[in-house]
Amino acid sequence: MPAPPPAPPPQPAAARPPLVAELSHTRVEITTGFSGTEVLVFGATERLLGEGGDDVLVVARSAVPEPMVVRRKTRVLGFWINGASARFRQVPGFYLLTGTRPLHDMMEEEERRTKQLGLEHLQMAAAGNQDEEFRAALLQLKQSAGLWHEEDEPLRVSGARLFRARLPLPATVSTGDYRVEVMLVRDGRVLARQELGFTVNRVGTAARIADIADERPVVYGLLCILLAAFAGWLGSVLFRRG
Known part of the structure; x- marks a missing residue:
């Protein structure tokens, strides 16, 4: 009898990726009662995290930068008026950075x-006035609004290889696409990275109100005036009866 054909050589095992990450959800819905929420980033690494091991860095930002004007208030004859200003052509509406250690300890x-x-x-290039004071003012405004963060508190690590980080989104967060970069850092260098994304959309009544404000600003303004007048009249009636 002829000899059986030799068995095929075993296939090499697929190499494990050094970094795997995912988001808790990829869609955030803004309703009329929206007061903020958070997106969770979680994942795992091939090597150990922590002292003597690798680091993980998470950077989240709005995908499309936006222009912004910062003005200095000037007091003239007892009145505050707009003075010098700086126009920033492209700044992220939202920016958050967190990691297993503070950034300056990682890189x-x-x-x-x-x-x-x-x-x-x-990158916040200003058109016109280049005074560093305006950049500092923009930074303070965004941080006060909860839209820019650089977290000193490390993201949570479990079992030396699993990690998770919270991305808090304030009530003032803008609609649109957001990009999340998860980076594996070793010896001060980015060894691997994974890019994720989520979208913030208005839904229900909030979406209809936003559509009217964008498409028919005059009608929106008149409706606001009528609602304010009605609220004032109703309040006066209730207090008079009381």
Whole structure:
């Protein structure tokens, strides 16, 4: 009898990716009662995280930058009026950075600047006035509104390889697409990265009100005036009866 054909060689096992990440949800819906929410980023790494091991860095931002004007208030004859201003052509409406350690402990200054990581290295070119004071004012405004964060508190690590991070979205968050970059950092360098995304949309009554405001601003303005007048009249009637 002829000898049986030799068995095929075993297939090499697929290499495990050094980093795997996912989002808790990819769609955030804004209703009339929306008061903010959070998106959870979670994942795992091949090597251990923490001291002597790898680091994970998470950066979330709005996908499309937006222009913004910062004005200095000037007091003239007892009145506050708009003074000098700076127009920033492209700034992220939302920006959040967090990691297993503070960013300055993970990477050297040159690496952070090259990759534009951290609030101090955001690209915010101003048209007209180049005074550093306006950049500082923009930074303060965004941080006060809860739209820009650079978290010093590390993201949560479990079992030395599993991680999760919270991305808080305030009630003032804008609609649109958002990009989340999850990076694996080793010896101060980005070894691997994964890009995720989610969308913020208005739904229900909030969406209809926004559509009227965008498409028919005059009608929207008249409706606001009528509602304010009705609220004032109703309040006066109730207080008079009381």
